[in-house]
Amino acid sequence: MTADAVSVPDRPGPSLDKDPRRIAGMFDAIAHRYDRLNRLLSAGLDRRWRRQAVDALDLPAGACVLDVCTGTADLAMTASRHRSRPRAVLGVDFAAEMLALGRAKLRAAGMGTVQLAQGDACRLPCPAASVDAVTVGFGIRNVADTSAAVTEMFRVLKPGGRLAILEFGEPSLPFLRSIYLWYFRRVLPRVGRLLSKHTEAYAYLPASVSAFLTPDAFGALLCTAGFVDVVVDRLTFGVVYLYVGQKPVEPEGVGGQRDVRPLIY
Numbered sequence: 001m002t003a004d005a006v007s008v009p010d011r012p013g014p015s016l017d018k019d020p021r022r023i024a025g026m027f028d029a030i031a032h033r034y035d036r037l038n039r040l041l042s043a044g045l046d047r048r049w050r051r052q053a054v055d056a057l058d059l060p061a062g063a064c065v066l067d068v069c070t071g072t073a074d075l076a077m078t079a080s081r082h083r084s085r086p087r088a089v090l091g092v093d094f095a096a097e098m099l100a101l102g103r104a105k106l107r108a109a110g111m112g113t114v115q116l117a118q119g120d121a122c123r124l125p126c127p128a129a130s131v132d133a134v135t136v137g138f139g140i141r142n143v144a145d146t147s148a149a150v151t152e153m154f155r156v157l158k159p160g161g162r163l164a165i166l167e168f169g170e171p172s173l174p175f176l177r178s179i180y181l182w183y184f185r186r187v188l189p190r191v192g193r194l195l196s197k198h199t200e201a202y203a204y205l206p207a208s209v210s211a212f213l214t215p216d217a218f219g220a221l222l223c224t225a226g227f228v229d230v231v232v233d234r235l236t237f238g239v240v241y242l243y244v245g246q247k248p249v250e251p252e253g254v255g256g257q258r259d260v261r262p263l264i265y
Ligand SMILES: C[S@@+](CC[C@H](N)C(=O)[O-])C[C@H]1O[C@@H](n2cnc3c(N)ncnc32)[C@H](O)[C@@H]1O
Pocket: 020, 023, 024, 027, 038, 068, 069, 070, 071, 072, 073, 074, 075, 092, 093, 094, 095, 098, 119, 120, 121, 122, 136, 137, 138, 139, 142, 143, 144
């Protein structure tokens, strides 16, 4: 199976309008409140989830890291602070206002190793096999063509390079699930609308999570794209999922048979 022959498995929910201009416009409109609302609505857990994603990369010393859908650069900054001391971190996003906020944060923190660039996850501005690790934090469900983005991430990774993707999920334990879905679908959109002054962004959040691939299906998509050792890890009872995979060191066919199923915890 080659990385450019990826098919999308079943979608569990209704399809959503993910027109890139609409999505970028929505994030630009909430950019100034985005970080504060993240902290508030996740009760501060978003920082821990990002650290867990970066730890899962097993970064070699002096790595080059690409953060796709970087937004205001929180995950790029987490990567750059990692004890392995990455040499360079590039954050890519198509929303100019989110990037402007990210650049201001980088200046304030004096972080010269992180660069931000405007670009599309489906056409990454990086040569093939040029980065040691790729991260995505809560961005993949917004991308219009999930398979194209995953294929791009595979292309830019060096052989042996690792991928870590964070995305929201829905807890499966029945009692917790009903409380969480009440919060996520009823409370969060109202609080988000009140504080962000944006009518649709925080209603789009639970809708886009329901419409995204199930954790098993997204894990399978990563395997189909060519990633190996794919692990799907449930964080905070399934409120968030962490997907980790590796680009094979050997080209397909050289290293024997590959395990093409994700390991799901
Ligand atoms: C929920 S924010 C996440 C930001 C950041 N990664 C974080 O952890 O907070 C999603 C980001 O994905 C970006 N995005 C969505 N689709 C994209 C695409 N096709 N190409 C580039 N950026 C995209 C949006 O502009 C937005 O900034």
